[in-house]
Amino acid sequence: MAADEDDRKEGADKSDPLYDPGRPLTPAEKRKRLFRSRRFLLNDWRGLPEERPVGANQRPVGDLLPGIMEKLGFAARFREEEIASAWAEIVGPFTAAHSRPLKLSKFKILSIAVTQPAILYSLDRAKKDILTRLQERFGAAAIKDIRFQAG
Secondary structure, three states, X not given: OHHHHHHHHHHOOOOOHHHOOOOOOOHHHHHHHHHHHHHHHHHHHHXXXXXXXXXXXXXXXXXXXXXXXXXXXXXXXXXXXXXXXXXXXXXXXXXXXXXXXXXXXXXXXXXXXXXXXXXXXXXXXXXXXXXXXXXHXXXXXXXXXXXXXXX
């Protein structure tokens, strides 16, 4: 019996709290352990191969996606789409109908296209307020300044 326990401890991941015999398990850890043992027994009964353990160089896809999106430039484009979808909430429906976010530069300057000079003037007067609302929603590091242009 002691040899079996030693074998399990040697093959166990030492960073996994489920294999620490000195501390009581939380209810979530108990459910996880029960699920693992059920899955192992069912796979063994069905004759399925054992699951391969995750290697040191393997990571979940969810951990890799943000880095890949950043390298391909999708993160900035995704941020632009978030800003465009929130634009009507930030400036109101009338102003949003006459203006739209164009792009977010690499220097974090948001360009806004405005259809009429009167709207451009009113947006320019409310620039600080709009910038504050954008920074509250998306973070101060995401948007540093706003530029309005006719078009």
